[in-house]
Structure formats: structure tokens, C-alpha cells
Amino acid sequence: MMITIDASGLHYRKLNEQIRKALATGATEILIKNANGQRYIGTGISGNQRIVIEGTPGSDLAAFMDGLEIEVMGNAQDGVGNTMNAGRVIVHGNAGDVTGYGMRGGELFIRGDVGYRVGIHMKAYKEKQPVIVIGGRAGAFLGEYMAGGVILLLGLDLEPGREIVGNFCGTGMHGGTIFIRGEVEPYKLGKEVRVVEPTSEDEQFIADYVARFASYFGDDLSRIVAKPFKKLIPFNKRPYGNLYTPY
Amino acid sequence: MALSLLTPMFKVERDEELCIQCKVCMRQCVNGVHWYDEEEDRMRCDHKKCVGCHRCVVLCPTGALTVKKYPLEFRENAHWTLDYIRSIYLQAETGGILLTGMGNDRPYPVYWDHMVLNASQVTNPSIDPLREPMELKTYLGRKPKAVEIKNGKLAEKLPPQLELDVPIMFSAMSFGSISLNAVKSLAQAARETGTFFNTGEGGLHRDLYEYGANTIVQVASGRFGVDPDYLKAGAGIEIKIGQGAKPGIGGHLPGEKVGPEVSATRMIPLGSDAISPAPHHDIYSIEDLRQLIFSLKEATNYEKPVGVKIAAVHNVAAIASGIARAGADFVAIDGFRGGTGAAPLRTRDNVGIPIEFALAAVDERLRREGIRNEVSIVVGGSIRNSADVVKAIALGADAVYIGTAALIALGCHLCQKCNTGKCNWGIATQDPYLVKRLNPEIGARRAANLIRAWAHEIKELLGGMGINAIESLRGNRLMLRGIGLNEKELSILGIKAAGE
Numbered sequence: 001m002m003i004t005i006d007a008s009g010l011h012y013r014k015l016n017e018q019i020r021k022a023l024a025t026g027a028t029e030i031l032i033k034n035a036n037g038q039r040y041i042g043t044g045i046s047g048n049q050r051i052v053i054e055g056t057p058g059s060d061l062a063a064f065m066d067g068l069e070i071e072v073m074g075n076a077q078d079g080v081g082n083t084m085n086a087g088r089v090i091v092h093g094n095a096g097d098v099t100g101y102g103m104r105g106g107e108l109f110i111r112g113d114v115g116y117r118v119g120i121h122m123k124a125y126k127e128k129q130p131v132i133v134i135g136g137r138a139g140a141f142l143g144e145y146m147a148g149g150v151i152l153l154l155g156l157d158l159e160p161g162r163e164i165v166g167n168f169c170g171t172g173m174h175g176g177t178i179f180i181r182g183e184v185e186p187y188k189l190g191k192e193v194r195v196v197e198p199t200s201e202d203e204q205f206i207a208d209y210v211a212r213f214a215s216y217f218g219d220d221l222s223r224i225v226a227k228p229f230k231k232l233i234p235f236n237k238r239p240y241g242n243l244y245t246p247y
Numbered sequence: 248m249a250l251s252l253l254t255p256m257f258k259v260e261r262d263e264e265l266c267i268q269c270k271v272c273m274r275q276c277v278n279g280v281h282w283y284d285e286e287e288d289r290m291r292c293d294h295k296k297c298v299g300c301h302r303c304v305v306l307c308p309t310g311a312l313t314v315k316k317y318p319l320e321f322r323e324n325a326h327w328t329l330d331y332i333r334s335i336y337l338q339a340e341t342g343g344i345l346l347t348g349m350g351n352d353r354p355y356p357v358y359w360d361h362m363v364l365n366a367s368q369v370t371n372p373s374i375d376p377l378r379e380p381m382e383l384k385t386y387l388g389r390k391p392k393a394v395e396i397k398n399g400k401l402a403e404k405l406p407p408q409l410e411l412d413v414p415i416m417f418s419a420m421s422f423g424s425i426s427l428n429a430v431k432s433l434a435q436a437a438r439e440t441g442t443f444f445n446t447g448e449g450g451l452h453r454d455l456y457e458y459g460a461n462t463i464v465q466v467a468s469g470r471f472g473v474d475p476d477y478l479k480a481g482a483g484i485e486i487k488i489g490q491g492a493k494p495g496i497g498g499h500l501p502g503e504k505v506g507p508e509v510s511a512t513r514m515i516p517l518g519s520d521a522i523s524p525a526p527h528h529d530i531y532s533i534e535d536l537r538q539l540i541f542s543l544k545e546a547t548n549y550e551k552p553v554g555v556k557i558a559a560v561h562n563v564a565a566i567a568s569g570i571a572r573a574g575a576d577f578v579a580i581d582g583f584r585g586g587t588g589a590a591p592l593r594t595r596d597n598v599g600i601p602i603e604f605a606l607a608a609v610d611e612r613l614r615r616e617g618i619r620n621e622v623s624i625v626v627g628g629s630i631r632n633s634a635d636v637v638k639a640i641a642l643g644a645d646a647v648y649i650g651t652a653a654l655i656a657l658g659c660h661l662c663q664k665c666n667t668g669k670c671n672w673g674i675a676t677q678d679p680y681l682v683k684r685l686n687p688e689i690g691a692r693r694a695a696n697l698i699r700a701w702a703h704e705i706k707e708l709l710g711g712m713g714i715n716a717i718e719s720l721r722g723n724r725l726m727l728r729g730i731g732l733n734e735k736e737l738s739i740l741g742i743k744a745a746g747e
Contacts, residue, residue: 012545013545016545020548039538039541039542039545040541040542040545040546043542043545043546044475044478044542044545044546044547044548046475059538060529060538060539060542063542063545063546064473064474064475064478064542064543064546066474066475078529079529079538079542082529082542083470083473083474085474085475098528098529101470101528101529102469102470102473104470104473104474104514117528120524120528121468121469121470121522121524121528123514123515124516125510125511125514125515125516128514144524144528145522145524147515147516147519147522148515148516172522172524174519174520174522175515175516175519237502237516237518237519237520238501238502238519238520239520240499240520240522241501241502241520242343243343243344244343244344244345244346244591244666245337245338245340245341245342245343245344245345245346246346246347246664246666246667247334247337247345247346247347247592
């Protein structure tokens with residue numbers, strides 16, 4: 001059952017009430033039209049339904065979300081997938097700062113660019129392995145304090161003079177993996193990470209995710225994988241093990 | 248290895264006439280102080296390893312042991328005290344940041360001890376709580392400015408509240424910083440006494456979900472163990488911004504404490520460091536804080552109060568006002584004596600302000616702005632006894648958090664070694680051999696006893712003042728007088744001097 005909600009003029013609390021009500025009464029797909037900055041869409045909701053958003057949803061889209069699929073036809077704001085547990089968010093435009101903060105499961109596919117501190121403190125545990133795929137470029141502190149999961153940064157269609165990632169990439173990282181398509185200058189990396197070549201297993205992982213990325217956004221898969229990837233991993237999972245002295 | 252210049256902190260004295268070489272001390276001391284000399288058939292000890300936790304003293308069946316401050320004296324020097332000399336030796340040997348546990352132990356003034364309570368004499372009757380009704384019930388949460396009654400019922404639903412039978416809760420201590428048996432003890436004691444324990448930033452162990460109605464779940468910058476089940480499990484949610492023992496810095500549970508149970512509860516890999524960033528990186532302003540508060544309210548369908556915990560710092564009143572305006576249902580303020588599982592020594596001992604001042608300033612500010620009803624105030628970080636609780640409530644608190652006091656009830660002897668994970672009392676450790684020393688049933692009984700004892704004492708003190716409900720004491724600063732305080736201190740505390 002598909003339900004359409006017109007979000008124009010609706011406060012986020014009313015909109016989210018309507019969404020929760022629609023899901024509770026059996027909607028399997030919700031189309032939200034005219035979203036205009038309403039926060040917390042999909043926040044804290046468990047299920048396996050699908051929400052399509054036309055317009056621009058507000059911050060904390062899919063925060064603490066547990067299982068839904070959300071597709072945003074335009075841009076998203078800050079904190080997409082904040083502490084998300086499971087599910088998928090597909091954003092056709094850009095996403096803002098702290099996208100995927102503390103994410104512990106599920107997937108984010110962002111076609112465009114993302115802001116600062118994306119994937120900060122993502123973590124993995126057993127079967128929960130969060131993944132963020134970014135089509136464009138990322139701001140500074142990508143994957144800061146990263147404790148698990150995977151970030152795939154594609155850097156597609158970079159304008160001349162624009163760089164794929166900002167400074168302090170992976171600073172404080174103590175788990176997980178960042179794959180960057182192309183090269184990244186050493187000065188941009190946090191001192192806790194090192195660059196290695198992807199293994200054949202990694203290549204397969206990248207190919208699978210890029211294929212899905214290409215299918216969501218109608219991109220050419222072969223064009224994307226034609227350029228080699230670099231793999232960023234932490235030196236160890238105890239970066240500050242020797243910093244302290246018991247008094 | 249180069250010679251260490253460190254001298255022992257404690258001297259273990261054994262009465263050889265009483266000692267029966269039973270080796271209990273040897274088995275009980277995880278620091279390896281005691282050992283058995285087979286050749287001479289006697290117990291010996293290495294004073295240097297003693298941390299002064301008294302486990303051996305308490306468990307010695309013949310009472311043969313005494314632990315004393317090591318009698319070594321440096322040449323007298325008021326400026327270079329033993330602590331400072333010692334820390335330089337340590338840092339010269341290791342190059343590390345000094346790390347410690349528990350709260351600030353420096354001799355700053357304790358303002359609780361500079362305030363005295365009132366009692367009724369002649370002009371109004373005192374009340375005997377043993378024979379007359381006395382109300383300690385406390386509700387934490389946002390209160391409307393006015394209520395409208397229609398047909399004998401509230402016209403509008405009240406915002407969600409936490410209902411406390413006593414105005415004392417167990418403050419946030421994570422599973423990781425303390426043992427599962429310690430958390431279980433507090434959870435069960437909270438249920439028995441009608442109050443709450445707080446998960447801290449360690450997630451909620453599966454065995455503790457049954458205590459949900461008496462649980463405040465914490466969301467801190469590391470977001471450990473935070474998932475929809477966790478948020479819904481508790482009766483309330485607390486966003487941790489800061490901690491009195493370490494304002495402005497994050498947390499760091501070392502990998503060696505992340506065993507299978509901690510790993511499953513925090514949802515992080517075995518042996519991985521659990522790093523909590525200093526700030527929440529989605530909160531750089533009061534507006535951002537509002538965003539997280541309402542994110543959590545949305546995630547729990549507006550059914551649970553959401554509070555914010557901050558450390559008492561210089562500008563605490565303005566910050567608390569911002570927190571109230573950001574939509575928090577309660578603000579928890581942790582004073583500079585608040586405890587910790589691990590904090591850098593210099594931060595613990597030098598950052599933050601006394602809770603007594605912070606509380607007075609916050610309550611005053613919120614009243615002046617006309618928003619005191621919109622947020623409840625919970626204070627922690629130095630509450631040692633029931634009189635401190637009563638003074639805190641008279642200064643304006645709705646309830647208090649106790650952490651250190653609760654752990655002392657479980658057996659802690661304040662050796663301040665929580666950070667090492669070698670707690671002979673089974674409290675601040677994840678070593679299974681040590682953890683089982685703390686029986687959660689006994690721990691729960693002891694912690695519940697403490698709460699009940701304090702509740703009785705609070706009633707006695709209230710009755711003496713002629714007050715029969717804790718509500719009537721809240722912010723009633725006329726019940727307090729200052730002793731040995733200067734004008735400025737009196738004015739910040741908003742109290743008169745004794746005799747005035």
C-alpha cells in the first residue's frame with residue numbers, strides 16, 4: 001500500500017506523526033512531497049518499509065533508524081543516518097556534515113558531495129557493518145575516530161582544482177576501512193592511518209557496492225571502476241594505548 | 248630497567264603474633280603485595296605495590312594487618328609536596344599523561360560544610376516523621392506554567408516525568424568502568440527503593456533490560472550501545488555532555504577492559520579501545536543540542552523525559568538556561584568533585600567549579616528568567632550524606648545523583664585506582680576473578696540500605712524544620728545559613744550568614 005503525504009507547511013512533529021501513523025496502518029511505501037527542511041524523518045523507526053522524499057528533508061534524517069529504506073530525490077541536510085542501526089538511505093543530491101555519525105549498521109548512498117566529519121565514529125559489531133558510499137567529494141575529518149565499517153569515496157566529476165577529500169582524513173581512526181578512488185596526498189591523512197593497496201577481496205567488495213551505486217543513480221559502472229582505489233586502514237585498534245601513566 | 252625513584256605510598260604492617268600464614272591476604276591482593284616465604288614459613292610483603300584498598304585488612308581472619316601511610320618524609324616543603332614530587336618521578340619515567348580514578352581529592356573548600364540547616368523552635372511546630380506523614384516523592388521533568396482542570400481531570404497531558412520515591416538517584420557509571428555485578432547491584436537497589444540508576448555511556452547489558460522502569464539510559468558522544476531497543480528500554484534518556492571529573496574532555500575505555508560482555512553491550516569489537524570524543528560532533532551549539540534532544544524525543548515518541556548532563560563550569564548558569572530552552576526535561580550538573588573510572592589527574596584536580604555554587608547559580612538564573620518550572624535540576628559530584636542532599640535541595644535541586652557514595656556502599660575504599668582495572672573489591676574491574684567478589688544480591692541490599700537510611704534522615708531533618716514534604720524545601724534557601732563564608736560566597740549561594 002502506498003501513501004502520499006504533502007509536507008508543505010507541516011511542522012516536523014505533525015509530519016512524523018503522519019508517517020508513523022501511515023506505517024502503523026500498513027503502508028509499505030510513503031511518498032513525501034514538498035519536504036522543506038522537516039527534521040527527523042524516519043528517526044527511530046523500525047521496519048522494512050520504504051519512504052521516498054521529494055524536496056529537501058531536514059537534519060537527522062534516519063537517525064537511530066532501524067531497517068527502512070529512504071530515498072531522497074534531492075539534497076539532504078546534516079546528520080543523515082546519525083547513529084543508524086539498520087536500513088538504507090539513498091540521496092540523489094548532496095548530504096551535509098556528520099553524515100553517518102556513530103552509524104552502527106545499514107547503508108548510505110550519497111550521489112553528490114558530503115560535508116565535514118562524515119562517518120565519524122562509525123562502528124561495526126559482528127553482522128552489523130555500516131557502509132557509506134559517497135559519489136562526490138568529502139570535507140575534512142572524513143572517518144574521524146572511525147571504529148568500524150566502510151566508507152567508499154568515489155570523487156566523481158570533480159571540478160578542476162577541487163580535491164576529493166579535506167584534511168585530517170581518518171584522524172583518530174582505530175577500526176574500519178576507507179576506500180578512496182584515486183590518490184590522496186599523505187599530508188591529508190590523520191597520523192593514525194596508513195595507505196595500502198586493496199586486496200582482491202576488497203576489489204570485489206568495491207565492485208559490488210559501486211554496481212549498486214551505479215544502478216541507484218544511473219551511472220556507468222565501468223567508468224567508475226576504471227580508476228584504481230586506495231585503501232586506508234588504521235595502524236592499530238589501540239591508537240592511544242601508550243599515552244597514559246597510572247598515577 | 249633503570250632505577251625507579253618512586254617510594255612506597257603505604258606501609259603494610261603485619262602482627263607476626265597474630266598471623267597464621269593462611270595466605271588470604273596473598274590471594275585477595277591482585278596487586279601482589281603479599282607473598283609467602285616458604286623457607287621461613289612466614290608472610291612477607293612488598294610495600295611499594297600497596298594501593299591502600301584495605302582488602303587484606305578487612306579479610307584477614309586474625310586482624311593481623313594494618314596499612315599506614317608510608318612514614319618516609321621529604322625535607323619539609325610547603326610548595327613541593329609529596330604528590331607533586333611523585334608525579335614528576337612518574338612522568339620522567341614514562342612520559343605519559345597521569346591517569347587516575349575517583350573524584351578530585353585536593354583540599355578545596357567543601358561548601359556543604361559551610362552551610363547549616365534551620366529547625367523549628369516555639370513559633371512553628373516541628374514534625375515527627377516516625378508518626379506523621381512525610382512526603383519525599385519527587386517528579387523530574389518539565390512542568391507546565393499552569394494546569395487546567397476540566398471535569399476533574401487535567402485538560403492537557405503533562406509532559407513525561409520520572410517518578411522518584413526518594414530524591415536520590417545513582418549517577419551514570421558505565422558497564423566497563425564498573426563491573427556488571429556493580430551495575431546489577433545498583434539496578435536492583437534502584438528498583439527496591441523506587442529510584443533510578445543510570446547506564447552511563449556503556450550501553451545496557453541484556454541482563455539489565457528487566458530493570459528498564461528504573462533505568463536512565465545515557466547517550467554520549469561515542470554512542471556506544473545506542474540502538475532503538477536501548478532508547479526505548481529506559482524510563483528516561485540523558486544526553487551526556489560533560490562529567491565533573493573531566494569537563495571538556497572525552498572518555499577512553501582501554502581495550503583491555505573490552506571483554507566479551509562489554510564488547511556485546513557496547514557493540515564494539517573485542518579488545519578495541521572505546522573512545523568517546525570530547526564533544527558530540529553533532530552538537531556545537533544550543534541549537535544543535537535542541538536537535539539531538541528532539542531527535543531522541545522523536546525516536547521515543549515523546550514518551551520519555553530527555554535530560555542533559557553537564558559538568559559544573561564557569562558559565563554554568565547561562566549554559567543551563569540554554570539547555571532548558573533547548574527543550575531538556577532535566578539538567579544534571581556534575582560538580583568538580585564528581586568521580587570517574589579514569590580521568591587525567593590534572594583535569595580532575597583543576598577543572599570545573601564546586602557544585603554548591605553551580606547549583607545556586609543555575610537555580611537563581613532559571614528563576615530569574617521565569618523558566619525554572621521548565622526543567623528539573625539534578626546535582627551530583629560530592630554528595631556524601633543525607634545532610635548534603637537536604638542542603639542541595641534547599642539550594643534549589645530537585646534531586647541528587649550519588650556515584651562515589653553508592654560505590655562506597657558496595658565496598659569501595661577510595662584508593663582511586665579505578666583506572667587500572669585492578670579493583671580488589673570487584674567494583675571497578677572486568678577481571679572475572681575479581682568481579683565475583685561482589686555479590687549483586689548483597690551489593691543491592693547494601694545500596695538499598697543506604698538509600699533507605701538517608702531517606703529516614705532526610706525526613707528527620709525536614710521534620711525538624713517543620714516541613715512535611717520535600718517540595719516545600721526545594722529552593723527554600725531561608726532554611727540555610729552560611730558559616731565562615733565571605734560576602735561574595737554568601738551572595739552566590741543566595742543565603743544569609745548564621746546569626747542574620
